[in-house]
């Protein structure tokens with residue numbers, strides 16, 4: 001008897017060195033996928049993301065939102081955001097991510113990609129407000145999209161598909177040594193919602 005399929009083994013580290021990434025596959029029950037997708041689309045306070053890059057004020061097509069235990073202030077891409085209080089569904093999903101990953105989180109950054117033309121460029125999530133080497137749990141709803149890692153020195157890459165209702169966890173020194181991105185694609189026309197649960201230091 002096989003306990004795990006070869007493709008989805010949450011105990012397997014997807015990175016060859018310098019960090020740990022585990023893919024748990026689809027952890028949200030099928031019967032609840034549409035419920036969460038629609039609730040998140042309709043109840044989250046989505047806003048176009050603003051950033052200051054090379055002194056230029058940029059507004060992205062992708063929408064974002066930020067929620068947390070308290071009204072934390074969080075700075076990234078040279079802009080400061082204030083966390084909103086958890087919604088009922090976000091709290092349920094946070095608890096699910098905590099149960100599966102065996103870690104705890106106190107905030108969540110949400111991204112809404114309307115279609116494949118929207119993505120996220122190479123970056124790492126090692127901002128100073130985040131707990132150093134803290135786990136980041138990434139949950140996805142809607143369109144399946146490719147996700148990739150690239151080592152900052154060797155340039156080695158690792159890629160996988162993030163399925164509807166799936167969980168990916170990045171931990172340890174991953175953010176120090178690896179970049180990640182959500183590549184744009186012409187093949188996807190449906191929206192995708194991503195939740196990254198994180199720990200902000202107080």
Ligand SMILES: O=C(O)CCC(=O)C(=O)O
Nearest residue numbers: 109111120125182194196
């Ligand atoms: O949408 C994703 O899967 C990744 C989002 C991400 O990397 C981030 O919010 O920092």
Ligand SMILES: [Fe+2]
Nearest residue numbers: 123124125180
């Ligand atoms: Fe990220």
